[in-house]
Amino acid sequence: xxxxxxxxxxxxxxxxxxxxxxxxxxxxxxxxxxxxxxxxxxxxxxxxxxxxxxxxxxxxxxxxxxxxxxxxxxxxxxxxxxxxxxxxxxxxxxxxxxxxxxxxxxxxxxxxxxxxxxxxxxxxxxxxxxxxxxxxxxxxxxxxxxxxx
Amino acid sequence: xxxxxxxxxxxxxxxxxxxxxxxxxxxxxxxxxxxxxxxxxxxxxxxxxxxxxxxxxxxxxxxxxxxxxxxxxxxxxxxxxxxxxxxxxxxxxxxxxxxxxxxxxxxxxxxxxxxxxxxxxxxxxxxxxxxxxxxxxxxxxxxxxxxxxxxxxxxxxxxxxxxxxxxxxxxxxxxxxxxxxxxxxxxxxxxxxxxxxxxxxxxxxxxxxxxxxxxxxxxxxxxxxxxxxxxxxxxxxxxxxxxxxxxxxxxxxxxxxxxxxxxxxxxxxxxxxxxxxxxxxxxxxxxxxxxxxxxxxxxxxxxxxxxxxxxxxxxxxxxxxxxxxxxxxxxxxxxxxxxxxxxxxxxxxxxxxxxxxxxxxxxxxxxxxxxxxxxxxxxxxxxxxxxxxxxxxxxxxxxxxxxxxxxxxxxxxxxxxxxxxxxxxxxxxxxxxxxxxxxxxxxxxxxxxxxxxxxxxxxxxxxxxxxxxxxxxxxxxxxxxxxxxxxxxxxxxxxxxxxxx
Numbered sequence: 001x002x003x004x005x006x007x008x009x010x011x012x013x014x015x016x017x018x019x020x021x022x023x024x025x026x027x028x029x030x031x032x033x034x035x036x037x038x039x040x041x042x043x044x045x046x047x048x049x050x051x052x053x054x055x056x057x058x059x060x061x062x063x064x065x066x067x068x069x070x071x072x073x074x075x076x077x078x079x080x081x082x083x084x085x086x087x088x089x090x091x092x093x094x095x096x097x098x099x100x101x102x103x104x105x106x107x108x109x110x111x112x113x114x115x116x117x118x119x120x121x122x123x124x125x126x127x128x129x130x131x132x133x134x135x136x137x138x139x140x141x142x143x144x145x146x147x148x149x
Numbered sequence: 150x151x152x153x154x155x156x157x158x159x160x161x162x163x164x165x166x167x168x169x170x171x172x173x174x175x176x177x178x179x180x181x182x183x184x185x186x187x188x189x190x191x192x193x194x195x196x197x198x199x200x201x202x203x204x205x206x207x208x209x210x211x212x213x214x215x216x217x218x219x220x221x222x223x224x225x226x227x228x229x230x231x232x233x234x235x236x237x238x239x240x241x242x243x244x245x246x247x248x249x250x251x252x253x254x255x256x257x258x259x260x261x262x263x264x265x266x267x268x269x270x271x272x273x274x275x276x277x278x279x280x281x282x283x284x285x286x287x288x289x290x291x292x293x294x295x296x297x298x299x300x301x302x303x304x305x306x307x308x309x310x311x312x313x314x315x316x317x318x319x320x321x322x323x324x325x326x327x328x329x330x331x332x333x334x335x336x337x338x339x340x341x342x343x344x345x346x347x348x349x350x351x352x353x354x355x356x357x358x359x360x361x362x363x364x365x366x367x368x369x370x371x372x373x374x375x376x377x378x379x380x381x382x383x384x385x386x387x388x389x390x391x392x393x394x395x396x397x398x399x400x401x402x403x404x405x406x407x408x409x410x411x412x413x414x415x416x417x418x419x420x421x422x423x424x425x426x427x428x429x430x431x432x433x434x435x436x437x438x439x440x441x442x443x444x445x446x447x448x449x450x451x452x453x454x455x456x457x458x459x460x461x462x463x464x465x466x467x468x469x470x471x472x473x474x475x476x477x478x479x480x481x482x483x484x485x486x487x488x489x490x491x492x493x494x495x496x497x498x499x500x501x502x503x504x505x506x507x508x509x510x511x512x513x514x515x516x517x518x519x520x521x522x523x524x525x526x527x528x529x530x531x532x533x534x535x536x537x538x539x540x541x542x543x544x545x546x547x548x549x550x551x552x553x554x555x556x557x558x559x560x561x562x563x564x565x566x567x568x569x570x571x572x573x574x575x576x577x578x579x580x581x582x583x584x585x586x587x588x589x590x591x592x593x594x595x596x597x598x599x600x601x602x603x604x605x606x607x608x609x610x611x612x613x614x615x616x617x618x619x620x621x622x623x624x625x626x627x628x629x630x631x632x633x634x635x636x637x638x639x640x641x642x643x644x645x646x647x648x649x650x
Contacts, residue, residue, distance in 0.1 A: 013575020017317055024324050029338055036334035038600070039593040040327045047320035054313045068573055073369060075446050080368035081567075084542060086362075088563040091546060092556045100543040107542065111535035117646035133546055141551040 011058045014051075021051040079110050096143040100128050152494070153275050153509075156502035159204065160510050168205050169507050172212030173514045179213070180220020180233065187217035187233050187474045191481070203485035203500050208507040210481045214474050215511050216455055219263040219519055222450055226255045228541065230359045234351070234587050235456070237580045238421035238449035240359075244340055245441035256523035257388035258443055259450045262399065264516035265392065266451035269403045270410060270458030271509045277462075288412055290599035291613045295622035296412060296593035300419035302626050303426045305581040312633050318577045322585020323592065325349055333597045344557035353549050353558040354565055354586045358579040360545040361566020367538035371497055385520065397446055399426045402448045421582070424452030430632055436640075457620025458508065465489050467502065 025044040031037030064124075087103035101124055108120045133143040177279060180192040191214050198206030218235055224237035226243035240261065246255035288296075301323065305315030328339045329348020338344050392399070405424040428448035429438040438445045464475045468488070482489055493501050549562045569579050603612035613619060 011575070013572055013577065017314075017321075017572065017575075017577060020321065021317070024321075028324075031338065033334060033336050035597075036331050036336045036338060039596050040324055040338065042596075043320050043327070047317055049326060050313050050317035050320060054311070054317055057311070069571075076318045077365055077369050081365065084364070084563070087542070088546065088559060092269070094594060096547065096550070100546070104539040104543055107368070107539035108535045111368050111371035111538065113533065113535075123536050127536075127543065131543065135547050135551055137550060141547075143547065143550060143556060144200070145516075 006095075011055075014055050015057045018048075018051040018055050021047040080107055083110065085106055092144045095145045097128060097132060097145065100131060104128065152498065152502050153506055156499055157506045158546065159499065159503040160208075160506045165205060165503070165507065166625040168201075169212050169511055170514060172209045173511055174518050174522075176213040177220035177223075177515070177519055180217035181223035181522075187214055187221070187235075190214075190217045191474055191478060198481060198484075203487060203497075204503050207500065207504040211256075211504055211508050212511045212514075214478065215267060215454070215508060216515050217268070217513050218453055218457055218520075219260060219515050222259040222453075223256065223523070224264065226364060226446075227252060227257060228537075230363055230541070231355070234355060235421055235453045236449075237583065238425040239446060239453070240580075241425065241439050241449070243444035243449075245439065246443070246446065249441050251383070251441065253383040253523065254388060254443070254551055255446060257383060257385060257520060258392060258446055259439070260394045260516050260519035260523060261388060262402065262447040262451040263519070264404050264512055265399055266403050266453065266455035267512040267515065268456060268509070270406060270455040271505065271512060272458070273407050273455075274458035274461055274465075274508070274605065275505060282481060283615055288618075290595040290602065291616070292618050292622060293412070294592055294595040294599055294613070295619060295626065296419075297588040297595065299622060299626050299629070300588050301421065301581060301585050301592075303419065303629055305424045305630075311576065312630065312637055314577050314601045315581045316630075318579075319581035319585045322582040322587075323374075324585075325354070325582075326586045326589020327593060333594060343585055347553070347555065347557065349561055349565075349586060350552060350555075350558050351587055352552045353562040355583055356545045356549050357562035357565035358569045359584050360541055361563060362570035362579065363574050364538045364542045364545070364566075365570045366508065367534045367541075371534040371538065391443060392447060395444060398428050398444045398448045402429065402451025403455045406452035407459045409452070409461030410456035419588070420452040420456040421449035422580075422584070424448045426629060426633075435636070454512075461508075465493055483591050503594025505588050587611045 021044065025048050026038075028037055028040040028044040031040070083103055083106045087099055091099040091103075104124045104127055105120060108123060109115055109117075114121060135143060152388050160169065176187075176190060191210050198209055201209070221231060221233040221236040222239045222243065225231040225239040227247055229240045229244040231237050231240055243255050243259065246252065276371060301319040302316065305312065305319040326349065328345055329337070330346070331338055337346065340591065402424040405427060406420045409420040409423060425438075425445055428444060429435045431482050432438070432442075432444055434444055435444055461478070464479055479489065487493070487497055487500060545562065545566075546559055549558050550556065552558060569577075569582065573579065599612055600609055603609040606612060614623065
């Protein structure tokens, strides 16, 4: 399996931070109300200086550093990341409890050592049961329910 | 007989004591749950207290406030997810100790030092209320602005790979805090989507930036168990001796906690960080900080809890909340028809002194129940990581949603979490970013007020950069950054020497 150098450079996080600072500064200085944007302008200018200094420091470093995001790592977290993205995007439509059951079961199964359905089922029921007691019974939070409860 | 002793008997009336016991136990559990902050716990309980007598209601709110701050250390230590912003510094050494198989010791040290700090804080509340309230009232917008900047710079120098990355992350947090409706000028800023109209809520940010990267890291390690195999029992007597053997760390934590607690608006989140930073600078073990050094944990937890009592001083005497949770407590007082102010102790001596006495007794209960709980809590990390990751993820979604019943908060939480996981891989710390988001509104509000005052006076530069208190605060900020840069350079040179040899 190829390592991170194939996916991203060792300093792509520093580049991303600098790009974020650049976007923040552009948006702050494009604001049409000087009083309302004074604080964001000051902060984004400082952020740009620090992110720029970090990028310069990184490029001058004698040792490039070990790769941090390898293909192996990306492959490992991809299924879980997909479950989390789908869970967060559709929990409101599907209902919080049903989506929590599905997400908990999927994550536990995908990353479990033995993948015993009965154990995962019991754990799912226990966790969602505690969530129901805490949020719906004790705290009376009105969570989106849709298909369940 | 001093007033506070005169009303001590009320605390031990069966109903009041039962409320205190339940509030403390419940607060410890709520505090330990990631995403359930002390502010949220107290706010959620206010409707429950509406049907109670004022004394009982305030005892419940006060005990939950105290216990959630201490309980927040449990998830900070075991999961590296602070139960509240105040517990950010606790993660630095606390979670390292767990990774080294010293979970039980970390939890014991945490509760014992919390007890020391908490007792001292309540004693300050009892004895120094009138004097200290006068001092804290002297803080103007420029001082509060510099206090907020100090909070960000302190953590920036601690929680990232380098000082410059920490400062950049702190600025990111400050900038993100300005997203949404600007309450001072009345305009919407940077709301590229309707989900951002309400801005970034602190709970969504806290859960997202701390919980989501942790979930992804757990998935990356799974299948497996977090350092469960190395969890061992630890002697309570040994932990007591260890805490008692650190008088300097306890003193630094207590003094910092008391001072930060007294400053209205500064909140408790920076107490632990400032104490951690100062303790590190004065310690012979400074190189071990961040690597599982008990001193770091003791300093942070002592300060967090020493802050609680003094944060109520300006609230009870001047109606100025010293922290967000104190602001919620103010609401609790008002719904019972009790108006805090200089006359509080003459108009309602029984309610106010019983409330303060309950806080004092609550500190002892908090240590006893906390130590009992920590044996159970340490078992949390025995859970296989796939279950833990899945449970934290669904709890993060429920906890975030429950704050404002807003699904936008859930989406913001997830986006911030994903981005933070990526940035963390490149050495940017979540701590500075979160603190920037927490302190951003305080910094901006006081920046704007200060600018308005300065425009009518001598000008912006003299207003913000002159005056004894301003100069002292700026000097502390500069010294803090310079000290951290010096430590970073020294550590780098040492690494290079080691590599060369």
